[in-house]
Amino acid sequence: MVKAIRIHKAGGPEELKWEDIDVPEPGEGEVRIKHTAVGLNFIDIYFRKAIYPPPGYPFIPGMEAAGVVTAVGPGLTGCKVGDRVACAGRPMGAYAEERVIPANVLVPLPDNISDELAAASLLKGMTAHILLRRVFKVEKGHRILVHAAAGGVGQILVQWAHSLGATVIGTAGSEEKIKLVKDLGADHVINYKTQDFVQEVRNITNGAGVHVVYDSVGKDTFYGSLDCLAPLGTLAVFGASSGAPEPFSISELAKRGSLSVTRPSLMDYTKTREDLLTSAGELFQMLAGGLVKVSVGNRFPLGEAQKAHEALEGRHTTGSTVLVP
Ligand SMILES: NC(=O)c1ccc[n+]([C@@H]2O[C@H](COP(=O)([O-])OP(=O)(O)OC[C@H]3O[C@@H](n4cnc5c(N)ncnc54)[C@H](OP(=O)(O)O)[C@@H]3O)[C@@H](O)[C@H]2O)c1
Incomplete structure (x- = not known):
C-alpha cells in the first residue's frame, strides 16, 4: 500500500x-x-x-x-x-x-x-518551448505579450523570450507580482487588474501592437488580446484560467488585420518520442x-x-x- x-x-x-x-x-x-x-x-x-x-x-x-x-x-x-x-x-x-x-x-x-x-x-517549461519555438517562432526584434506572467508557465515564457531578444510585455494581477516579472527581464509589466492592458500595450508599442500574444487567462482577456495584436499577428490561447473564451466570429480576425488564433496543447506537440525528448x-x-x-x-x-x-x-x-x- x-x-x-x-x-x-x-x-x-x-x-x-x-x-x-x-x-x-x-x-x-x-x-x-x-x-x-x-x-x-x-x-x-x-x-x-x-x-x-x-x-x-x-x-x-x-x-x-x-x-x-x-x-x-x-x-x-x-x-x-x-x-x-x-x-x-x-x-x-x-x-x-x-x-x-x-x-x-x-x-x-x-x-x-x-x-x-x-x-x-518539465510540463510548464516544455509548454513555453512549444509556444516560443513552434507555435509562433519568436525571434530578435519581436514584440510579445505574456499574460499571467508571474505564474508557472508565465515566468518561464518571460525569461526564455527575453533571451531570444524579444521585447517582452507581461501582465500580472498585483504590484508584488509585477516587481517579480520585471526582475525576470520583462521590458514592461502591466497590472491588468487596475490598468487597461490594451491601451497600455498601444502606448508601449506606439500604436503598432505586438506580433504575438500568449494568453493563458482565456475568457477575461480574449478580445483585449486580439486588440493588442499588430496586423498579421498571432494569438495563442493556451489556457483558460478565467474560463474558456466565448465562441467568436471569424470576421473579428479580418477586421483587425488578418490575425491568426490558435489553441495549442502541449500533448499534441509532444506526442512522438522525438518531439518529447527535443522539447x-x-x-x-x-x-x-x-x-x-x-x-x-x-x-x-x-x-x-x-x-x-x-x-x-x-x-x-x-x-x-x-x-x-
Ligand atoms: N495548452 C497547454 O498545453 C498548457 C500547458 C500548461 C499550462 N497551460 C495553461 O497555462 C496556464 C498557466 O498554468 P500554470 O499552472 O502555470 O498556472 P499559473 O499561471 O501559475 O496560475 C494561474 C494564474 O492565472 C492568473 N489568473 C487570471 N485570471 C484568473 C482566474 N480567474 N482564476 C485564477 N487565476 C487567474 C493568475 O495570475 P494573476 O494574479 O497575475 O492574474 C494566476 O496566478 C493555465 O491556464 C494552464 O491551463 C496550458
Missing part, C-alpha cells in the same frame, strides 16, 4: 482525498516509479472540476512528477532500476507516492537537473545555461494538495508549486 490523492466526484479542493492505494507490478513496456517531487498545474484544477472530462472515478490527478525507477516490466530495455526520470502529460496519476507508468512517456533526468527542478519545470532537451539546456530560472514559490506536502489547489485557484501563487510526497 502507498498513499495517493484520489478524486471521487467533481468539485472543489475538498474533493482531493488522501487515501491508501495498491500499486501493481509493472507490465510489458511499463515501469514502477517512486515519486520524489510532484508538480502542481492549473490543468489539475480543470480535471478536478470536470471542466476537462476525467478518465473515470475515482482517479488520481496530476500530470508532472520526478522520481526514481524501482521496477521494470518484463523484457523492457532502455530503462533500469535506479534511473532518475520525470514525466509531464498523460497518463494522469502523478499525485501518488508511487505509480506504474509506460516507460515511453518518461524523460531521463540529467545530473544537473534536480528532481525538484524537474517536477517544477525536454531544449528546456534542460536553458535551465543548465541559467537563461531560465525556475522558482519554486510554494511547497506543500502531497497529502495537503487541497491547500495547494486553493492557493493556485485563488491567484496566491507565483512561479511553480511543488507537492512533496
